[in-house]
Each structure stands twice: as structure tokens, then as C-alpha cells.
Amino acid sequence: MRAVLTLVTLLVLVGLVALMWWGYRNRRKRQAHLPPFPAAPAELLEKVRAGTAADLLPPSTGVYASTVTDASWQDRVAAGDVGFRSDATAHLLADGVLFDRTGAQPVWIPAESVLDARTAPGIAGKVMGRDGLLVVRWRVGDHEFDTGFRADDKDDYQTWVPALRSLTGGTA
Missing domain, CATH: 1.20.5 (Single alpha-helices involved in coiled-coils or other helix-helix interfaces)
Known part of the structure; x- marks a missing residue:
């Protein structure tokens, strides 16, 4: 038995x-119709990893939660490995935002693609409660995405949200 x-x-x-x-x-x-995500420029990635990049803010360590479509905070992107959670360091540069992920490809969001930034309670793969995640809304072609990041220090959000919004040229 x-x-x-x-x-x-x-x-x-x-x-x-x-x-x-x-x-x-x-x-x-x-999701096969989604456009390919931009790759981080190799020279920029080298500078970031060497510590010589001109970050606009101090880098923020934490966890890259995932990237979702604008349809729903639960509609995780399955293309490549952008839907998978990993430890990461977020870098805000004049050219854009880089999530340098451990054990996965970096996620690069060019400055001209950033539409808005906010805090949110959760995104697919991570629910933290009120203002637990930094969420960047961005565009590739005709498609919009939200990328979530949980910083080790939640006080970083107070400087990151306005700084990210300044990349949009005040259109957020």
C-alpha cells in the first residue's frame, strides 16, 4: 500500500x-511578438563592473524581481531570462538604467525608453507590501514594460524615483 x-x-x-x-x-x-530587449553596451558594462562608470546616484544593491508587460503586474515576460529573479545591482547612468544581475544577463533600459518610475507593493515573483519595490515603466517599440527591483535599502527609492523621472524629460 x-x-x-x-x-x-x-x-x-x-x-x-x-x-x-x-x-x-x-x-x-x-509573447513571441514582443520586440527584443536592448542589450547593455559592452563598454558601459565593463566600466560599471570596474567601478569607473559615471553613476548619477550611488549603485543600489538588492533583488531584480522581474519584468512584466503593461497588461498586468502578473504578466511576466518569458523571453530570455528577464522574467527570472536574481540578485542585482542597479546603476543609474546618464544613458539609462542598468540592472547588473548575478547569474543572468544584465537588463538595460536606455534613458530614452524610460517613461516613469514609482514604488509598488509587488510585481510577478515578488510581493513586498506598500512601497516595497522600485518599478520602472519603459517602452520598446510599441510595447510597454514594468521592471521591478527590491533594494536592500528602501530609503534609496526616495532618490531613485525622482532621478528616474528626470530621465523622461519631465514627461512622466
Whole structure:
């Protein structure tokens, strides 16, 4: 009897994993029309990692939560690895915003793509409560995205939100 219950439990777990994989695969298919995200310029990435970049604000360490479409704060982008959470350091530069992620590709948001910045209670993959995340609204082509970042020091948001909004030229 115990062997049967163990086998049923394993089958249920394998079935659940298969359903999650199937759902994520279908999400990728639904989002196939999304444009490719901009890549961080190699020379800028080298300067940031060497500590010689001209950051407008001190870098902020924390967790890159995810990037979602403007349709919903739960509509995680499945293209590449931008939908996956990782430790990161956020850099605000005159040319844009760089989320230098540990174990994943950096996420680069050019300054001309930034539409707005705000704090939010959550985004797909991370719910923190009131003002727990820094969220950058940005555009690639005709599509808008929100990228969430949870800073280790929440006081950073008081300087980051206005500084990010200044990248928009006051259009936010």
C-alpha cells in the first residue's frame, strides 16, 4: 500500500511540473511578438563592473524581481531570462538604467525608453507590501514594460524615483 501511495505522489508531482513547463512554454508562444530587449553596451558594462562608470546616484544593491508587460503586474515576460529573479545591482547612468544581475544577463533600459518610475507593493515573483519595490515603466517599440527591483535599502527609492523621472524629460 505504501508503495502505491508513493508512486501516486510522484506521478502527481511529475504531472504538476509538466503543467508548469507547458504553461511557461505557452506564455513564450503568446509573447513571441514582443520586440527584443536592448542589450547593455559592452563598454558601459565593463566600466560599471570596474567601478569607473559615471553613476548619477550611488549603485543600489538588492533583488531584480522581474519584468512584466503593461497588461498586468502578473504578466511576466518569458523571453530570455528577464522574467527570472536574481540578485542585482542597479546603476543609474546618464544613458539609462542598468540592472547588473548575478547569474543572468544584465537588463538595460536606455534613458530614452524610460517613461516613469514609482514604488509598488509587488510585481510577478515578488510581493513586498506598500512601497516595497522600485518599478520602472519603459517602452520598446510599441510595447510597454514594468521592471521591478527590491533594494536592500528602501530609503534609496526616495532618490531613485525622482532621478528616474528626470530621465523622461519631465514627461512622466
